[in-house]
Amino acid sequence: MMKIFDAEQLAKLDQLTLHSQHISSWELMERAAKNALHASLPFLKSKQQNIHVFCGVGNNGGDGLAIAFHLIKHGYNVKVYKVEFSKSASSDFQQNEKRLAEAEILLHTITIANFNEVIIAENDILIDAIFGVGLNRRMPDFVEALVAQFNKSKAFCISIDLPSGLFLNEAIPHGASFVKADVCLTFQLPKLPLLLPENGKYIQQFQIIPIGLAQEAIKNEETQHYFVDADFAKVLYKPRAKFSHKGTYGHALLVGGQVGMLGSILLASKAAIKSGVGKLSVMLPNSGKTNLHTYLPEAMAINHTENNYISFTELTIYDSVGIGVGIGKSAAVVAALAKFLVEANRPILLDADALNIISEHKNLLKSIPKDSILTPHPGELKRLIGGWQNDFEKLTKIKSFVQKYNLIVVAKEAYTCICSAKAFYFNSTGNPGMAKAGSGDVLSGIITSLLAQNYTALNAAILGVFLHGLAGDFALKNESEASLTASDIVDSLGTAFSILTDR
Ligand SMILES: NC(=O)C1=CN([C@@H]2O[C@H](COP(=O)(O)OP(=O)(O)OC[C@H]3O[C@@H](n4cnc5c(N)ncnc54)[C@H](O)[C@@H]3O)[C@@H](O)[C@H]2O)[C@@H](O)CC1
Ligand SMILES: [K+]
Numbered sequence: 001m002m003k004i005f006d007a008e009q010l011a012k013l014d015q016l017t018l019h020s021q022h023i024s025s026w027e028l029m030e031r032a033a034k035n036a037l038h039a040s041l042p043f044l045k046s047k048q049q050n051i052h053v054f055c056g057v058g059n060n061g062g063d064g065l066a067i068a069f070h071l072i073k074h075g076y077n078v079k080v081y082k083v084e085f086s087k088s089a090s091s092d093f094q095q096n097e098k099r100l101a102e103a104e105i106l107l108h109t110i111t112i113a114n115f116n117e118v119i120i121a122e123n124d125i126l127i128d129a130i131f132g133v134g135l136n137r138r139m140p141d142f143v144e145a146l147v148a149q150f151n152k153s154k155a156f157c158i159s160i161d162l163p164s165g166l167f168l169n170e171a172i173p174h175g176a177s178f179v180k181a182d183v184c185l186t187f188q189l190p191k192l193p194l195l196l197p198e199n200g201k202y203i204q205q206f207q208i209i210p211i212g213l214a215q216e217a218i219k220n221e222e223t224q225h226y227f228v229d230a231d232f233a234k235v236l237y238k239p240r241a242k243f244s245h246k247g248t249y250g251h252a253l254l255v256g257g258q259v260g261m262l263g264s265i266l267l268a269s270k271a272a273i274k275s276g277v278g279k280l281s282v283m284l285p286n287s288g289k290t291n292l293h294t295y296l297p298e299a300m301a302i303n304h305t306e307n308n309y310i311s312f313t314e315l316t317i318y319d320s321v322g323i324g325v326g327i328g329k330s331a332a333v334v335a336a337l338a339k340f341l342v343e344a345n346r347p348i349l350l351d352a353d354a355l356n357i358i359s360e361h362k363n364l365l366k367s368i369p370k371d372s373i374l375t376p377h378p379g380e381l382k383r384l385i386g387g388w389q390n391d392f393e394k395l396t397k398i399k400s401f402v403q404k405y406n407l408i409v410v411a412k413e414a415y416t417c418i419c420s421a422k423a424f425y426f427n428s429t430g431n432p433g434m435a436k437a438g439s440g441d442v443l444s445g446i447i448t449s450l451l452a453q454n455y456t457a458l459n460a461a462i463l464g465v466f467l468h469g470l471a472g473d474f475a476l477k478n479e480s481e482a483s484l485t486a487s488d489i490v491d492s493l494g495t496a497f498s499i500l501t502d503r
Contacts, residue, residue, distance in 0.1 A: 001232045002208075003218060004192050004225035004426070006169045007133045016217035029059065029092050032211040033066030036185045037074075039209050040067070040127070040158055043183065044076065049125055051078045052118075052155075054110075054146070056130040056164070057089035063160050064129025065096035065107075072105055081108045081118070083130050085140050112142040116149075124155040128179045130164035133191065139165055144177045151180045159184040163203055166193040171390035178202075188213045190227045195415040195426045196391035197378075224423045230499060233466040236459045237500040240276070249278030250319035250452030254445065255340065256352075257284040258333070259308045261326030264352070264441040266295050267486050268325050271445030273298045274493040275467070277452045281318070283310050306332070312339040320346070322448030324354030325441045333357070338364055347371040347408075347457040351444040352380070359383035365405050371457040373447060375410040377440060395424060408461050410447075412440065416469070418461045425462050429469025431476055431484075438486025443468045446493070471496040 005013070018025055044051070051071060055064030061083070068080040080100065089097070100107055110118065120126065128150065130143060139147070147165055150157055157179060162168065165178025168191060172178060180202040184194060187209055193199055194206045226232070241248065252272055256265035265284045272280050273296060282292055283302040292301050304311050310327050312335075323340055327333050334357050340348070347369055350358070355376050358364045376384055381394075385401045388394035398409050398419045411417045414432075418425040447464035455463065474495045475488035 001235070002189060002227035002229050003221065003223045004190055004195075004227055005221065005223055007136070009221055009223070010133055010189075013213050013217050013221065017212070017214040020214045020217070021212070025059075026092050026095050028211065029062050029096075030066055032187055032209070033063050034070060035209045035211055036063065036160055036187075037067050037070045039185050039207055043156060043158060044125060045123075047075050048077055049123065050121065051076055051125040051127065052081065052120060053078060053127040054081045054083055054130050055093075056083050057086055057093050058131070058134050059090050059092055060129050060132030060134065060161055060164075062090060062093040062096050063132070064127060065093065065100060067127060067129065067160070069096065069100055069103065069105065072103075079108065080105065081110050083110045083143060083146065085130075085143055110146065112140075115142045115146045118146065118149065120149065120153040120155050122154040124153075126150055126153070126155045126157040128157060128159040128164050128181060130179075132161035132164075133168045135162075135164070135167055138173055138176050147177045147179050151177070157181045157183075159203075161185070161187050162191050162193070166199060168192065169392075171392045172199070183207065185209050187211050189218070190426070192225060195227070195417075197413050198391045200414070226423060226425045227428055228418075228425050228462055228466050229428045230470075233463055234500050236455070236463045238453070238455070239501060246278035249276055250454065251279040251281065251317060252277045252320045252322070252448050252452035253281045253283065253302075253313075253315070253318040254325075254448055255283040255310050255313075255321065255323040256325035256327055256441075257288050257310065258326055258328040258330075259285055259287060261328065262288040262291055263438065264326035266292060267438050267441040267490065268322065268445035268448070269299050270296050271442040271490050271493065272322075272449040274490055275446045275449035275464075276497070277449040280449075283313050285309055309333050310336060312336045312343075315340070315343050315345075318452070319454070320348070320448050320451035322349035322351065322444050322451075324349075324351040325444055327353045329353055329357055329360070334361065338367065341367040341369070344369045344372075347373065347451065349373045349375065349444055349448045349451060351375045351440060355380045355384060368405060368407060370406040371408060373408045373410060373451075373457055373461045375412060375440065375443060375447070377412045381409075381411055395419070399424075408457055410443075410461050410465060412443075416465050418458070418465060420458050427462075427465045427469055429466055430472050431469075431481060433476055433479065433481035433484030434469070434472040434489065436484070436486065439468075439472070439489060442486050442489050467493065467496045467500075470499060
């Protein structure tokens with residue numbers, strides 16, 4: 001299970017690691033730098049390429065100096081800069097500085113007086129080790145100007161630990177610059193700003209670089225932020241029992257579709273079946289019944305009289321209910337949804353138009369059963385909780401919403417965030433090919449299916465989001481981001497599930 005920590009916690013882990021492994025901070029830095037160096041090598045085209053390593057005077061800069069030293073030892077063409085934002089350098093920085101001097105490697109000092117003399121060419125490599133997790137206020141103006149120059153250049157930029165300019169646990173001031181890295185090599189654990197869309201979208205990718213921090217210390221340190229990787233998902237997954245039958249895996253009900261919007265409920269239904277539910281019933285407009293039976297013979301359609309819209313149906317026999325995809329917002333549907341909310345006596349899944357109806361009739365919020373899962377995309381989320389100034393405020397607002405109404409919110413994004421009253425879980429799987437109509441319907445089907453199989457609501461949401469993204473990633477192996485469809489995601493669910501059983 002990957003935890004996400006703040007700067008203070010990271011510093012504490014550092015100390016505990018030094019203590020338990022009987023190593024010096026310099027040795028830990030050396031380990032981190034060597035691992036970052038190895039992760040950087042695939043991005044370097046040749047030993048002749050110009051590599052500029054920009055180092056601050058803290059420990060992030062110390063990492064930079066150590067990386068530069070080893071690159072030079074490996075025969076790379078490196079220019080090393082000391083970005084002197086302060087006269088007092090950390091002791092590990094100083095020790096690395098001494099090593100460079102002893103090896104007669106020139107260190108170019110950059111100050112307010114000469115920062116604009118740096119020349120970066122298109123095919124160069126930039127290594128950004130100016131600030132890491134220690135930045136706690138806006139960077140000095142000359143460093144911001146230098147960073148602006150990095151961002152303007154076409155050089156490939158590798159940030160060490162955190163792109164310089166980003167704060168670890170709060171929003172940066174409006175207009176403040178930060179390094180828009182092509183790749184960020186972050187130590188041991190993911191960092192929150194890399195997972196949030198507002199600035200994270202400018203960081204093309206990040207890689208987690210293990211540096212052997214004490215596992216016991218990580219385990220003991222509490223957090224409210226988690227990163228959901230395959231190990232995490234495997235722990236949640238419940239393998240199927242040998243002596244089981246369809247009743248063991250529950251009976252799910254999906255409610256969705258209106259005339260012209262039948263595809264959504266069909267996709268959700270197929271995703272539910274492909275995610276292991278014992279039985280699936282579908283409430284869709286009568287005019288869609290034939291389509292359902294043709295598309296998905298495994299599903300059962302509910303008998304009702306409405307040809308164009310869904311209507312209410314008794315819920316007592318179902319183990320889970322998912323409502324909302326493609327239902328529209330007509331008065332009859334609003335009334336049916338209100339009844340569903342009142343009659344449901346266990347957590348349900350609400351998506352799409354169900355969320356839009358709730359946003360327009362906020363009085364419905366208090367009828368939603370405790371622990372129900374809401375899966376809004378950013379637009380739907382805004383309608384539900386109101387706007388936000390920045391991503392950190394968004395998380396705070398989601399949390400108070402979740403706590404006020406006892407819900408679970410799945411805020412769909414590149415790193416979808418599942419928020420419970422106690423914690424945030426950021427998903428690690430998925431790709432931009434999934435940003436398409438139909439993809440969310442598939443997610444609704446998966447989560448409703450897991451809910452019926454007796455997963456807790458929180459685990460159904462976390463595991464469902466993980467599997468959905470993973471299936472999308474497998475589907476991409478035979479597709480491109482442009483061509484990937486929601487149906488491709490459904491078709492790859494089998495491969496995604498097989499990862500969870502692979503222990
Ligand atoms: N436990 C870990 O994860 C390890 C961390 N290491 C490195 O250490 C880094 C953290 O080092 P530091 O704590 O020295 O912090 P940084 O190197 O990120 O920042 C340097 C220092 O500058 C000061 N500062 C903050 N904002 C400033 C501003 N706007 N203007 C001027 N000065 C400012 C602070 O005192 C800060 O500690 C990590 O990001 C990582 O690169 C590695 O060496 C290996 C181990
Ligand atoms: K950095």
